[in-house]
Amino acid sequence: MIIDPADLDRREANGLINGLVTPRPIAWISSLAPDGARNLAPFSFFGAFSFDPPIIGVGPGSRRAVNKDSLRNIKATGEFVVNLVDRSLAERANASSAEFEPDVDEWLVAGVTPAVSDSVAPPRVQESPASLECRVSQIIELGTAAQPSNNLVVAWVVRVHVADAALDGLAPRPEVLDLVGRLGGDEWCTTRDRFTLPRPTGRDPSALATPSRSSHRIGLPR
Template sequence: MFFDMQALDGTNTYKLMGSVVMPRPIAWVVTQEEDGAYNAAPFSFFNVLSGDPPVVAVGIGHRSDEKKDTLRNIQRTGEFVINLVPASLMDAMNITATDYPAGIDELKRAGLVTLPSEKIGPGRISGSPVALECRLWKELDVDSKRVIVLARVEGLHVDDAAVIDADKCYIDGNKLDLVGRMHGAGWYSHTRDTFKLDRIPVSQAMAEKT
């Protein structure tokens, strides 16, 4: 089946893209409101685009015609924390995706506690095994209702239990027990079903008969 994406409306292109590009990591973004309170919300149109320098991207759509709080706060402060989501915090993550009216403390409702960041204002979520302290670098206006935020990662927190060798920066990814966003509404995956495949040295590749 071929889908001509240019001929489809936005609802359908969204459904298709979200159903085939998966699993996607979830950026659980904490930002700071004008009154100092923290806001948290998940975004799965997210990934790392560069390791050196460390750069991440998050795609944030508007809610009706309004900017989401996360985008508003990032544009105002230039700072945010991306927490990665472990299986143990799925329910809390889901609560923070709810469109609560202004003035409701979503983190409190989700039973979440924050820890201070090192380099930026917004705190990080206690219990999340990875937190990236991000500073806004560039914004791409995809259209009038969608912005892709590119950010430099200025600090990275990893659960001590997952650090194999801090000097060599070796991390045991299996210990993080992160989840991914899957197809459709409400489907997720664990990252426990891993396997190892080593790269083939060119000498070995050239020595093999074709």
């Protein structure tokens, strides 16, 4: 089947793109309004685009043509924190995605603890296995005035927090981080089923890399 996305309505396009571009990591974004009101919400239009300089991108949208609070705060202050979500935090991150009245504090809904950030004003989630303090580089409007859509927020990572146990030297340990991702619809996934493929050297183009012995599956109750 070949699909022209222009033929799809918003719901269909959402289901198709979100169900195909998977798994997506989750940025649980902490931001502050100019008056200091704190905000916390998850976003899976999220990725890393460069490590030198360290740059991430995130795609918060609008609802009913009004910017979501996170986007409004990021535009106004230029700062936010991406908190990474492990399996133990998935339900709490999800709970914070509901459309609340502006006076509801999502930190209380999620039941997580604000910890002081090192170089930006928004707090980070203390329970997250890792958090990235971010400063905006540029914001690209992906919609039009007639049809507002997501914005692509491109940001420098100015500080990285990682739980000591999740690091082997400076190498993150995926089995300790236990991060989750988003699939289509309401489906999520863990990072517990991993395999290793050594990078090809280019010296033997016909050699097909085979999974190494370190491939494994961690059995967990479903």
